[in-house]
Amino acid sequence: VLDYFDTKCASSKEITDRAKARIPGGVQHNLAFNFPFPLAIEKAEGAHLVDRDGNTYIDFLQAGGPTILGSNYGPVNERVADVIRESGPVTGLFHEYELKLAESIHRYMPHIEMYRSLGSGTEGVMAAVRGARAFTGNKMVIKLGGAYHGWSDSLVYGLRVPGTFRMNAKGIPFATTSHTRESFPHDLGQLKRKLVENRALGGTAAVVVEPLGPESGTRPAPYDFNAKVRELCDEFGALLIFDEVVTGFRVGMGGAAGYFGVTPDLTVLGKAVSGGYPMAGGVGGREEIMATFGSGLDGKSGAHIQVGGTLSANPLSSAAGYFAIEEMARTNAPVIAGRAGDRLTRGLQRLIDRYGLPFVAYNQGSIVHLECSGVMLLDMHNPLKLLKENKPRKKQMEHMGAAYAAHGIITLAGSRMYTSMADTDEVIDDALDRFDQVFAL
Numbered sequence: 001v002l003d004y005f006d007t008k009c010a011s012s013k014e015i016t017d018r019a020k021a022r023i024p025g026g027v028q029h030n031l032a033f034n035f036p037f038p039l040a041i042e043k044a045e046g047a048h049l050v051d052r053d054g055n056t057y058i059d060f061l062q063a064g065g066p067t068i069l070g071s072n073y074g075p076v077n078e079r080v081a082d083v084i085r086e087s088g089p090v091t092g093l094f095h096e097y098e099l100k101l102a103e104s105i106h107r108y109m110p111h112i113e114m115y116r117s118l119g120s121g122t123e124g125v126m127a128a129v130r131g132a133r134a135f136t137g138n139k140m141v142i143k144l145g146g147a148y149h150g151w152s153d154s155l156v157y158g159l160r161v162p163g164t165f166r167m168n169a170k171g172i173p174f175a176t177t178s179h180t181r182e183s184f185p186h187d188l189g190q191l192k193r194k195l196v197e198n199r200a201l202g203g204t205a206a207v208v209v210e211p212l213g214p215e216s217g218t219r220p221a222p223y224d225f226n227a228k229v230r231e232l233c234d235e236f237g238a239l240l241i242f243d244e245v246v247t248g249f250r251v252g253m254g255g256a257a258g259y260f261g262v263t264p265d266l267t268v269l270g271k272a273v274s275g276g277y278p279m280a281g282g283v284g285g286r287e288e289i290m291a292t293f294g295s296g297l298d299g300k301s302g303a304h305i306q307v308g309g310t311l312s313a314n315p316l317s318s319a320a321g322y323f324a325i326e327e328m329a330r331t332n333a334p335v336i337a338g339r340a341g342d343r344l345t346r347g348l349q350r351l352i353d354r355y356g357l358p359f360v361a362y363n364q365g366s367i368v369h370l371e372c373s374g375v376m377l378l379d380m381h382n383p384l385k386l387l388k389e390n391k392p393r394k395k396q397m398e399h400m401g402a403a404y405a406a407h408g409i410i411t412l413a414g415s416r417m418y419t420s421m422a423d424t425d426e427v428i429d430d431a432l433d434r435f436d437q438v439f440a441l
């Protein structure tokens with residue numbers, strides 16, 4: 001594996017070495033691997049990535065999830081290029097594509113009666129929580145252990161397991177997290193106890209969940225979990241927030257809400273909502289709640305929460321999202337990407353069996369997990385132990401990611417893969433041959 005990086009990746013090494021002087025940590029945001037060094041990528045096209053040395057990889061990172069149609073998707077690019085030519089990338093004022101995007105979202109996710117565009121998934125979750133507090137008058141927020149909802153102060157994960165897992169807590173005063181409670185994944189009894197406790201602490205404004213389970217279903221939720229959380233939220237007067245940053249459009253045009261048949265009060269979208277273009281994120285939901293996010297146009301600005309930003313709605317990202325969503329619906333992209341995920345998972349399961357590997361492969365459509373099975377079993381029976389042991393597992397899996405890369409496959413940290421509409425049977429079978437080579441090492 002190291003031989004590959006030594007002999008085939010000289011340009012990546014040179015660029016990422018240079019980056020150490022000007023970019024903290026040498027990379028801005030790298031979801032694949034940093035050992036022995038990150039790859040400098042030249043191009044993302046369909047199901048493939050090409051690095052600066054001209055090596056081609058099968059791309060199961062897909063930019064972290066937004067490109068359900070495949071990377072650099074021509075028909076959307078052409079429409080976006082037209083918008084840039086006709087309108088410019090930014091006007092600073094309202095553009096019809098902002099409305100068209102909100103209308104498209106409502107078409108496929110009817111419970112999103114109104115939608116506020118923001119800059120990222122992180123911002124969408126921040127806004128959802130603030131809106132939930134303003135709407136309910138309650139203070140507390142509950143999230144599930146291990147779930148990722150972006151990097152905001154009060155929701156970055158692992159904050160509320162004192163003395164155990166304080167990953168990512170540096171630079172965040174503990175008081176900032178005092179209104180967040182973390183509940184063990186999928187433990188409805190504990191969730192209910194926290195809702196009861198919160199009554200004395202100002203009430204629960206919202207329960208925030210990734211509907212597939214923490215970390216995009218790495219800790220998979222039982223099928224009826226979301227419906228049960230919905231019931232608990234209703235019982236305690238809390239809003240249910242679905243973080244659909246990954247699942248929105250990916251598990252189906254109706255997102256996880258459509259998949260599980262559970263209607264949240266607020267939904268956070270990101271990634272695919274800009275079709276792989278920048279400024280991907282926002283929050284939407286029932287009209288009466290979304291009124292809290294008003295713009296002041298109705299003369300009641302004092303009643304509204306402050307959300308938004310300079311570029312949070314603009315012709316470019318709004319048009320990209322609108323065209324991508326309509327194209328995903330027209331082409332049935334989520335289903336096609338999901339079938340590719342099924343094929344990849346079945347193939348990985350066969351390889352795991354053949355080589356007797358301590359791995360488990362499972363998927364939710366186009367979201368494919370390849371995890372160390374020992375840790376997964378711990379997860380099911382003892383989530384706290386997993387939280388404690390998460391770091392070494394992450395390192396191990398990241399090293400696997402470098403091994404896969406040396407054989408021409410890019411994954412998310414060696415353990416997660418997103419498939420897209422560009423993943424034909426040939427691409428998946430090619431990937432399985434490459435995994436076979438890694439496992440045979």
Ligand code: PMP
Nearest residue numbers: 120121122148149150245246270
């Ligand atoms: N929620 C979930 C479930 C996510 O996976 C992510 C990003 N990976 C976010 C929120 C944050 O989105 P962004 O990176 O756009 O801020």
